[in-house]
Amino acid sequence: MKEQLIRYARAGYAGLFLCTAEEARAESVVKAAADELDRPLHAWSLTEGFVDTKSGSVRACPDPIAALQQVDDLEGNVVVLLRDFGVHFEDHDPVLTRKLRDSLRGARSTGKLLVFLGVWKPLPPELEREITRLDLDLPDAEAFGTVLDGILASADLGNLPPEIREAALAAAGGLTTLEAENAFALSVIETGSIQPIIVAREKAHALKKGGLLEVVETTESLDSIGGLGALKAWLLQRCGAFTQKARDYGLPVPKGMLVLGVPGTGKSLTAKATASVFGVPLVKLDAGRLFGSLVGQSEANLRSAIATAEAIAPCVLWIDELEKAFAGSVSSGSSDGGTSARVFGSLLNWLQEKTSPVFVVATANDISKLPPELLRKGRWDECWFVDLPDAKERAAIWDIVIERFGRERTVYDTVVLARASELHTGAEIEAAFVEALHRAFTEDREPTELDLGKVLSESVPLATTMSESIERLRHWSSGRARQASQADQQGGRGRKLDLG
Ligand SMILES: Nc1ncnc2c1ncn2[C@@H]1O[C@H](COP(=O)(O)OP(=O)(O)OP(=O)(O)O)[C@@H](O)[C@H]1O
Ligand SMILES: [Mg+2]
The missing domain is CATH 1.10.8 (Helicase, Ruva Protein; domain 3)
Structure with missing residues (x-):
């Protein structure tokens, strides 16, 4: 992230919005970048005023427009950190918008860099193309290691056995540094030492609070699934695909699978069992909750969910009942101003481009609500159709x-x-x-x-009341998706459902 900031600064960008809830970590990244660029760093907040971080001098300045005036008055190619500035964008104050445009223009000509720091807020349209958005990466194992060392030192606990340390750091993946620190500290208070399982439990709580992702504890394995032979064999073939051995061998990381089919036939069960096949955590995305009321919020939600899943990786990301969340993307634009189509597009894009070890399992019952590009080659390793069991x-x-x-x-x-x-599922x-x-x-x-x-x-059975829609699903899936059950098993399923 520091290198990215440095590149932007060298390229003459004047306005960056560094999105994060982790202010302290973001500030240290900006400071490190300014140091490396050998540029003075100034910082402003409503409460602290305008601070010259080198001399420590402070000027009271409890107003964003006055703060921008101070920025204009600074000389040289300084870096200025502006905290919580996003909340002022929400006021849609035309004077502030104008002042910002002036200040950014001035900054460009003098080589200043303004870094707006805080939780993402949509920009006024006039500023959208003047300020570049950057998302602070979630902390990596090295950052968690520093936090862990701090807790170990303050509790007078010596070094941890390497395998426990590694497991605790991996369990913290997806948390912020503050959340990880809390989880480590709680583990010490509860057990007198660092227990990866407690860190994992606290992570499950923290993610659930966010509302988008949930760590699902499951005991389901392939043995819990009756039938679906072809799908199970395919999964078993990939069980070692997330190991280091597979990387050394040069195996590409599997992307994921789409499981379409008749309700109640074990699609959700399969998603749960997949996590145990790979021996990785199962993280469920509540796609319905991606959609927020503010402009740009849904995309921001998706981005944050993806970043968290990638920080937890290797993991299985389970998107259940995909069609429910993205129902609006087929009739794009008419129902929700195109938001679901856009978010769906970003999701497909990520699926296509992703290189992180996040195996996505998406399930769906109703394909008529899903856009056809969902099935394009390259998105999934396999699309499965789960029919009524024979x-x-x-x-x-x-x-x-x-x-x-x-x-x-x-x-x-x-x-x-x-x-x-x-005919029963x-x-x-x-x-x-x-x-x-x-x-x-x-x-x-x-x-x-x-x-x-x-x-x-x-x-x-549902199959009698829904015979038409099941027939439609079968027809649609033939040639598009692979049969999840063993091809050589025939017996009482291939018939038409006319029970008249
Ligand atoms: N093939 C199966 N083998 C064993 N149990 C099954 C199977 N299919 C369904 N079940 C049982 O039915 C329950 C519900 O199945 P599940 O939730 O996986 O269905 P689904 O395909 O996801 O349905 P929906 O489309 O309604 O979400 C499972 O928890 C399991 O107990
Ligand atoms: Mg289900």
């Missing part, structure tokens, strides 16, 4: 569901159950078993195949 797959799902509820699978004839549950099979458990519980006994058969005969 007989063999249903039997496998019964086995898993029965064991999930602590019963012996040998007690039931799952081939018979598979036949009785034709995994979610419906699970719901039927739960219903049978409830009924049997009230009679103080175990559910039987007969009970299950009865429950199944009483329920109307």
